[in-house]
Amino acid sequence: MRAVTTEPFAAVEEEPGPRFGDPIGCAYHWVDPAEVDDYGAVLRRLAGRVELAADALARTAGMPEDDFAGEAADALRGRAQTRHQEAAALHEHLRGLGRAVDAHADVLRAHREGLHDLRALAESRGLEVRDHRVWPPVSTLPGDATQDRVDAWQDDWRAYQACFDLAVELRETRRERTRDLVRALAEHAGVRPERDGAHLVLPARGQVSFGRLRERAAEEAMEAVRADEAADAARAHLAVARRSELAALDTLEQLLASGAPAEDVQAQIAAVAVLRDDTDRAGRAAEQADATAATEQAQAARAARHLHAAEGRDGASASSAHERTH
Amino acid sequence: MRPIAINQGALRGARAELESACADLRAALEEVDHPREDFPWRDLLVAGVRGLVDDAGQVARRCGSIAGAMDDSVLDFDQLDVMVGRAAEVAARLDGVAP
Numbered sequence: 001m002r003a004v005t006t007e008p009f010a011a012v013e014e015e016p017g018p019r020f021g022d023p024i025g026c027a028y029h030w031v032d033p034a035e036v037d038d039y040g041a042v043l044r045r046l047a048g049r050v051e052l053a054a055d056a057l058a059r060t061a062g063m064p065e066d067d068f069a070g071e072a073a074d075a076l077r078g079r080a081q082t083r084h085q086e087a088a089a090l091h092e093h094l095r096g097l098g099r100a101v102d103a104h105a106d107v108l109r110a111h112r113e114g115l116h117d118l119r120a121l122a123e124s125r126g127l128e129v130r131d132h133r134v135w136p137p138v139s140t141l142p143g144d145a146t147q148d149r150v151d152a153w154q155d156d157w158r159a160y161q162a163c164f165d166l167a168v169e170l171r172e173t174r175r176e177r178t179r180d181l182v183r184a185l186a187e188h189a190g191v192r193p194e195r196d197g198a199h200l201v202l203p204a205r206g207q208v209s210f211g212r213l214r215e216r217a218a219e220e221a222m223e224a225v226r227a228d229e230a231a232d233a234a235r236a237h238l239a240v241a242r243r244s245e246l247a248a249l250d251t252l253e254q255l256l257a258s259g260a261p262a263e264d265v266q267a268q269i270a271a272v273a274v275l276r277d278d279t280d281r282a283g284r285a286a287e288q289a290d291a292t293a294a295t296e297q298a299q300a301a302r303a304a305r306h307l308h309a310a311e312g313r314d315g316a317s318a319s320s321a322h323e324r325t326h
Numbered sequence: 327m328r329p330i331a332i333n334q335g336a337l338r339g340a341r342a343e344l345e346s347a348c349a350d351l352r353a354a355l356e357e358v359d360h361p362r363e364d365f366p367w368r369d370l371l372v373a374g375v376r377g378l379v380d381d382a383g384q385v386a387r388r389c390g391s392i393a394g395a396m397d398d399s400v401l402d403f404d405q406l407d408v409m410v411g412r413a414a415e416v417a418a419r420l421d422g423v424a425p
Contacts, residue, residue, distance in 0.1 A: 031363035039361055043375065049354040050382055053347040053389050060340050060392060067333035080392055087385045094378055101371070108365060178366055185367075189374030193367070 017171045021218025024160075024167045026119040027132030028112040036105035043098035047091050054087035093188040100184030107177040114170040118163060125159035134163050139217045139304035141297075150297075154225045161222060217307040220300040227289070227296035234289035238282040245275040341396040348389040355383055 018024055061081035068077070122134040129135070137156035141149065185191050252268045358379055360372045 030365040031361050031368070035361045035363065036365070038359075039375075042358055043378075046351075046354045046358065046379070046382055049347070049351040050385060053344075053351050053385055056340070056343045056347040057389065057392070060344060060396070063336065063340060067336040069332055076392065076395055079395075083385070083388045083392065086388075090378065090381050090385060094382070097374065097378065174366075181371065182367055185370055185374045189377050191370055191374040191377065193370055 018164060018167045019215050020164055020222070021136055021214040021216075023131075023133035023135050024118070024122075024163055025133055026115050026122070026129065026167075028115045030108060033105045033109040033112065036101060036108060040098050040101035040105060043094055043101055047094035047098055050087055050091045050094060054084050054091055057081075057084035057087055060084075097184055097188040100181050100188070104178070104181045107174060107181075111170060111174045114166075114173075118166050118170065121166060122159070122163050125155075125162065127156065127159050127163065134160070136160050136214075136218060137221075139221060139307055140301060141304075143301070154228060157221050157225050160218075161225075213303075213307045213310050217300070217303040220296070220303040224293070224296040224300040227293040231286070231289040231293040234282070234286040238279070238286045241275070241279040241282040245272065245279045248272045248275050337396055341393050344389050344393040344396070348386050348393065351382060351386040351389070355379060355386070 057080045061077050061084055063073075063077065065073075118134070119129055122129050127134050127137070137153065137160055141153050145153070182193065248268065248271050252265070252272055255265050255268055358375070360375065361368065
């Protein structure tokens, strides 16, 4: 009978997940979850039949001396008792694994629905969905692009980021919940990935460095987006500081016009001075943020040019990126 | 030494239950169909299930074997009845008594 150990379970790494800048797969290409449901049902049915056998063995083991006597009868009862215990343990393992398989069908179903949601999100945000993949936006932006064009480009990259984040979340959720199945296999069937042969697919070596350029270009694009957002925030802060300073100047003017006491006027002059310092600081911060945003945009453009040059040299297009399962 | 069946009815009942459970289990084992399409850890899952299915096959065989041992003891007693009957006939003839 199977010997199930209780060694600590060590997770085994699968292939790497989606890389930022690559097309994001949104097709579910695994087994139909209904088949996994059926598999769980088969295991539960088998568990039921093993339980019936265990009960029959228990009845044999429990036959009284009045019905069945002698040393040989005792030996037979002993055999039946041992087999009953083995069958009862097997029933528990089959039932436990059956439950884990049923749960796993739900995991796969949720993953499939999540990929549908990912596709819907990409389409709603205006990204290109082709060959069951969400394509990253165009990397380059002409130097003389209008502000509208820049804004649209940044919106596209924000949309791609949202899809990427969703793809990562789907994958992590699925992997985390799949650990339950692997744990159940170790506990109930005594099989483990590192000992009994894992199904592991690694990306082809030749494509890794090319993919790195794409990843770099995409990272630079997102840094440009974030720097632009920071510049917007700095400009908004400057506008608030200016309004506060102008309001304080208005108040000072009213105090002077109404002949307010000298100490009130002095206090207001001091308040205006503080607010002017705030405005100066906010102004310098906004200039700095604008300069940073311009630098990040230039870096993004440079990384995109490198990528396009490499694509041109290798005669490969973005669509030749290696398959990724998510 | 063979086990002595005192209550043959009870023994026959237990044996029949074991044989029926064994047959049902064998039938369920025939129905096991592993998923063919791929998914993460499919191979590991199928390897694990195959192991448990082998164990269930062993349970079926052992049930059959125990049922067989009980069967032996029941038949032995029946044969003993027949042998005792024949011995009684022979003894009666030797004594010149009509059977």
